Structure formats: C-alpha cells, structure tokens
Amino acid sequence: MSAITAACAIAILIPLGDIIYQAALLGGPTLSFSVLTAGLPQPCSVPVNGVPCAVGGIGPALQGTGILVGLAALVSVPIGLAAAIFAVEYRGRFLGTAISFTADVLTGVPSVIAGVFIYAYFVIYDPALVFSVITGTLALSVIMIPIVTRTCEEALRTVPHAVREAALALGIPKWRTTLQIVVVSALPAILTGILLSVMRAAGEAAPLLFTAFGSRLGFEGFNNPIEALPLLIYNFAESASNNWIHLAWAAALILIILILITNILSRLTIARMVRRMRGE
Amino acid sequence: MDPTTPSSPIRAPRHRGRGWTDLVFFGLVAFAGLFVIFLIFAIAAILITQSHLAFSTYGFGFLVGTRWNISPTEQVYGAVPFIADTLITSAIALVIGFPLALGSALFLTTQAPRWLRGPLGTVIELLAAIPSVVYGFWGLIFLGPYMRTTVEPALHRYLGWTGGFNGNETGTDVLTAGVILAIMVIPTISAISRETLAAVPVAQKEAALSLGATDWEVTRTAMLPYARSGVFGATILGLGRALGETMAVTMTIGNHDALPTSFFSQGQTISSLIANELTNSAGPLQYSAIIYAGLILLAISIAVNVVARLLLWRVLRVSRGSVE
Numbered sequence: 001m002s003a004i005t006a007a008c009a010i011a012i013l014i015p016l017g018d019i020i021y022q023a024a025l026l027g028g029p030t031l032s033f034s035v036l037t038a039g040l041p042q043p044c045s046v047p048v049n050g051v052p053c054a055v056g057g058i059g060p061a062l063q064g065t066g067i068l069v070g071l072a073a074l075v076s077v078p079i080g081l082a083a084a085i086f087a088v089e090y091r092g093r094f095l096g097t098a099i100s101f102t103a104d105v106l107t108g109v110p111s112v113i114a115g116v117f118i119y120a121y122f123v124i125y126d127p128a129l130v131f132s133v134i135t136g137t138l139a140l141s142v143i144m145i146p147i148v149t150r151t152c153e154e155a156l157r158t159v160p161h162a163v164r165e166a167a168l169a170l171g172i173p174k175w176r177t178t179l180q181i182v183v184v185s186a187l188p189a190i191l192t193g194i195l196l197s198v199m200r201a202a203g204e205a206a207p208l209l210f211t212a213f214g215s216r217l218g219f220e221g222f223n224n225p226i227e228a229l230p231l232l233i234y235n236f237a238e239s240a241s242n243n244w245i246h247l248a249w250a251a252a253l254i255l256i257i258l259i260l261i262t263n264i265l266s267r268l269t270i271a272r273m274v275r276r277m278r279g280e
Numbered sequence: 281m282d283p284t285t286p287s288s289p290i291r292a293p294r295h296r297g298r299g300w301t302d303l304v305f306f307g308l309v310a311f312a313g314l315f316v317i318f319l320i321f322a323i324a325a326i327l328i329t330q331s332h333l334a335f336s337t338y339g340f341g342f343l344v345g346t347r348w349n350i351s352p353t354e355q356v357y358g359a360v361p362f363i364a365d366t367l368i369t370s371a372i373a374l375v376i377g378f379p380l381a382l383g384s385a386l387f388l389t390t391q392a393p394r395w396l397r398g399p400l401g402t403v404i405e406l407l408a409a410i411p412s413v414v415y416g417f418w419g420l421i422f423l424g425p426y427m428r429t430t431v432e433p434a435l436h437r438y439l440g441w442t443g444g445f446n447g448n449e450t451g452t453d454v455l456t457a458g459v460i461l462a463i464m465v466i467p468t469i470s471a472i473s474r475e476t477l478a479a480v481p482v483a484q485k486e487a488a489l490s491l492g493a494t495d496w497e498v499t500r501t502a503m504l505p506y507a508r509s510g511v512f513g514a515t516i517l518g519l520g521r522a523l524g525e526t527m528a529v530t531m532t533i534g535n536h537d538a539l540p541t542s543f544f545s546q547g548q549t550i551s552s553l554i555a556n557e558l559t560n561s562a563g564p565l566q567y568s569a570i571i572y573a574g575l576i577l578l579a580i581s582i583a584v585n586v587v588a589r590l591l592l593w594r595v596l597r598v599s600r601g602s603v604e
Binding site: 001002004005006007008009011012013015016018019022023078079080081082083085086087089090095096098099101102103104105106108109110111112113114116117119120121123124142145146149173174175178199200202203204205206209210213230233234237238248249252255256259260263264267 | 301302304305306308309310311312313314315316317319320322323326327329330379380381382383384386387388390391392400402403404405406407409410411412413414415416417418420421422463466467470495496499517520521523524525526527531551554555558559571574577578581582584585586588589593
C-alpha cells in the first residue's frame with residue numbers, strides 16, 4: 001500500500017516540477033534587470049533586414065501589477081482586518097460565525113465572477129470607467145477581502161485569551177486592547193496573511209480581463225486601462241511571436257518566484273508564531 | 281477570604297470617554313463585518329439585474345437550451361453546452377485528481393517518514409499557489425501537445441470503441457482542460473484531506489492496533505471512516521475550484537460554443553465563455569445571456585462551497601475540541 005500512496009505523492013509533484021523547470025528554462029535566459037523595466041516590444045519572431053528582434057521588457061506589466069495589488073490592499077486590508085476583529089473579538093454572537101462562513105464561501109466564488117460583478121456594475125453606473133485602474137483595483141479587492149478576513153481571523157485566534165483578559169483587567173478599553181495588544185501580538189501572522197492574499201491577487205488574470213483590461217503602455221492615470229503580469233502572460237502566451245512568448249515565460253517565472261518566496265516565508269513566520277504563543 | 285473586609289465587586293477603573301470610543305470601534309468593525317456579508321448579496325443582485333433581459337426572453341428554458349448562436353440573423357442562446365463542459369471537465373478533474381490526492385494525503389499522514397511529512401506537505405500546498413494563468417500557459421505549450429501526440433492516440437486505440445475518445449486529436453479540448461483542472465484541484469483536496477486525517481484521534485488508531493490490525497487495516501477501518509466526511513468536504517471544495525476555474529481552462533479547452541460529442545471535442549465552460557465573450561458581446565441579449573450563465577455559475581459555486589464548508593467546519597471543529 002505504501003508504494004501506491006508514495007507513487008501518488010510523487011506523481012502530483014511531476015507537474016509542479018515541470019512547470020518550474022520550463023519557466024526557468026524558457027524565462028530564465030530572458031530575465032534581466034532591463035527586462036523588468038523596459039516597455040513591451042513589437043511582436044517579432046525572425047530578424048527583419050538583419051535587425052534582430054527587440055527583446056523589450058515587461059515594465060508596464062510589473063508596474064501595473066504593483067499599482068493594482070497595492071491599491072487593492074489599501075482597500076481590502078482595513079475592511080478585512082476590521083471584519084476579522086468583529087468575528088473574533090466579538091465572538092459568541094451569531095453574526096461573527098456568519099461572517100466567517102460568508103468569507104469562506106466568498107473565497108470559493110470563482111474569481112472571474114468578481115470581474116463580472118465590477119464590470120457589470122460600472123457598465124450600468126459609470127461606463128466611462130469600465131476599463132481602468134479603478135475597476136481593476138475593485139475587482140482584486142473583491143477577491144482579497146474574504147481572504148484577508150479569514151487569514152486575519154486565524155491570526156487573531158492564535159492570541160491567547162489570557163492576554164485579552166489581562167489587558168481588560170488593567171482597565172484598558174476594549175478598542176485599545178484589541179488594536180494595541182491583540183492585533184499587535186498577532187501582527188506577524190496578520191502581515192503574512194496580507195502578503196499571501198496580495199500574492200494571490202497578483203496572480204489573478206480572470207477578473208482583470210474585463211476591468212484593468214491591459215494596455216501596451218504604462219500607468220496613464222486611474223481612469224485608463226493598465227497592464228498586469230497575468231494579463232501579459234495570457235495575451236502573449238497565445239501569440240505567434242517568439243519575443244512575446246519569451247517575455248510571457250519571464251513574467252511567469254517572476255510570478256512563480258515571488259509566490260514561492262512569500263509562501264515559504266509566511267509558513268515559517270506563522271509556524272514560529274504559533275510556537276511562541278504556545279510558550280514553547 | 282477574610283469575611284471582615286467589605287465585599288467590593290471587582291470593577292474596571294473608569295476611563296474618560298471609554299463608553300463612546302468602544303461603541304464607535306464596535307460600530308466600525310461591525311460595519312466591516314456586515315460589508316463582507318453584503319458583498320455576496322451585492323454580487324448576486326448585480327448579476328440578477330443584468331441577466332434580466334435573457335431571463336425574460338428564455339426564462340428557465342435557458343438551462344435546457346442546447347444552441348448558442350451569435351449570428352445576428354438567428355440569435356439564440358442556451359446554456360447547456362457550457363454547463364455540460366463545466367461539469368465534464370470538473371468530473372475529469374475529480375476522477376483523476378481524487379485518487380492521487382487521497383493517496384498522497386494517506387502517504388503524508390501515515391506512511392511517510394516523519395522528517396519528510398512537513399516539507400512534502402508544504403510543497404504540495406505550494407502547487408495551489410501557482411497562478412492559474414501559469415498552469416494555462418504550461419497546458420497550452422506542453423500538456424496540450426503531449427496529449428495530442430501521446431495520450432489521445434493511445435486512448436483512441438484502446439478506448440475508441442466506447443465512442444468517447446473519437447474525433448480530431450488536437451490537444452486543446454475538453455480532456456486536456458480536465459487534466460489541467462485535475463492538477464489544480466489535487467493540492468486543495470490533498471491538503472485538506474491531510475488535515476482531517478491528521479485529526480483522527482490517536483485512541484481510535486490504537487484501538488485498531490490493539491486488535492492486531494495491520495497498518496493498512498488501521499487506515500481502512502479506523503482512519504478513513506472517521507475522516508470520511510472531511511475528505512468528502514475537501515473533494516467538494518476541490519470540485520468548487522474546478523467548476524469556476526477560468527484562465528487555465530480558457531487556454532486549453534479550444535473555446536467552441538457547441539455541445540461536446542467526445543472527450544476530444546473543443547468546448548467552452550461557463551467561465552471560459554465569460555472570459556472570451558463578455559467584453560465583445562454582439563448585443564444586449566448576448567451580454568445578458570453571458571451574465572445569466574455567470575449567475576448559474578455563481579449559484580453552483582455558492583451551493584458547492586456551502587456544502588463543503590459545513591462538512592469541514594463540523595469535522596475540524598469537533599476534532600479541535602473547542603467551539604472556535
């Protein structure tokens with residue numbers, strides 16, 4: 001039996017290994033500092049008149065992803081953290097459970113639906129802004145809010161009850177106990193949870209198809225479309241131009257590296273924090 | 281306690297303004313909490329209002345309409361091709377993914393050497409963190425051609441008689457999309473199954489061992505029945521992920537608006553339909569029909585997730601022995 005189960009475990013590692021291997025093989029050689037900053041090139045597969053294909057870069061996509069997830073974090077972190085505080089610190093109320101449950105269900109709602117939601121809303125109420133940084137930010141926020149809520153909840157739950165009771169017994173008001181003692185104690189876990197949800201949003205393409213939309217240029221104001229790494233991968237992957245496909249692999253490699261690093265770091269942080277809270 | 285001291289109930293010292301600041305704080309966090317609940321209703325409300333035109337045109341007949349034709353002369357929209365492809369690709373994902381996920385979860389909880397369990401579990405969970413567009417890219421460039429040249433001819437040769445493995449072997453079809461989905465749901469199912477298997481009480485396993493059960497018998501008689509509803513919940517959660525997955529499917533399924541005739545048919549799931557046609561719909565009726573399809577997807581994914589979460593909450597809560 002153990003041979004079969006071990007084979008299962010090995011089998012599911014093959015795709016992961018191959019994805020990382022191919023991204024490193026095909027994106028690695030393209031990757032350089034100038035690729036990170038340069039603009040998107042004209043499509044090109046073979047040298048024309050002896051002029052080799054421009055390598056170009058993914059600058060606008062990297063910049064766009066940074067802007068979109070940064071703004072989405074500004075929107076979703078306060079809401080998600082506050083909702084988590086309500087669910088954990090005011091527990092015992094039916095609403096707290098309802099919020100955790102709704103957040104769990106929301107994380108299971110397909111990300112493409114978040115894009116449809118924001119797109120349809122702006123088609124009705126503000127059609128001029130349908131493809132813009134604003135809608136892209138809101139679509140990513142819809143995805144991030146439930147994730148931030150759940151990860152912050154888990155983080156707040158690692159703080160022992162005795163800490164709250166000690167603070168309240170000293171006469172510190174509930175809001176200060178919560179913000180300055182409970183939240184601060186859980187801060188490493190909260191920050192890693194936020195980082196994880198940011199990285200999740202950074203990899204989302206589906207909700208951006210109808211919101212941020214993509215642009216060959218860099219940031220041109222909040223009312224205009226903007227490029228993003230996952231959008232670039234989607235659009236360039238299906239192109240027939242070699243230099244575009246290479247850039248798509250470079251973009252994929254960057255996303256994979258960022259995501260693996262943040263995931264591993266956050267696991268280590270959370271594990272250390274749980275140990276500390278248990279007093280080990 | 282000394283009975284002579286006057287009994288004074290312990291009271292927190294008063295602070296100026298404590299009452300109203302606490303109240304404001306409570307109001308703010310309660311507002312945010314309610315906003316999370318409001319969000320899911322807002323999403324449903326927008327989709328319902330925007331699908332109104334299609335709903336008033338087709339009613340529930342949309343759910344049994346088998347044709348999707350956007351030509352202006354004969355516009356007709358039915359959701360069956362997309363519902364069918366959504367269900368078929370998710371079914372393929374579970375058929376392939378579930379055994380591998382459960383096997384790996386069992387390996388990690390019962391058989392792997394202890395030093396391997398943590399790192400290997402982490403690596404499997406990392407699979408879930410890779411963006412779906414990267415899976416789609418890999419599926420388009422590597423998995424698709426491999427399916428076309430190797431897997432699909434073999435399936436056709438040995439299983440062609442079933443009728444399900446005929447037609448052009450293109451590698452961008454329902455089967456390839458299903459395989460990509462399998463790869464993507466495995467980490468979800470495996471990680472949560474592992475959690476529920478690890479939550480089986482030690483006494484339960486020791487009882488089986490004391491009766492002389494072998495390792496495999498312990499797993500089969502003491503662990504799997506106990507963890508069954510948790511593993512089931514994990515699988516449903518994986519199903520939810522497969523049903524709504526967009527980018528990886530859009531890049532590997534071939535995007536064809538018609539009923540599939542075999543596993544080698546090019547198809548379109550509800551989510552890939554939305555990704556491909558929402559922003560360039562030919563008119564208000566098509567736009568509304570796409571949103572209607574999105575509403576169906578929303579309803580399915582909410583139902584699936586509610587079931588999965590109820591199962592998992594119960595299992596994991598009971599095992600933690602607390603009312604968290």
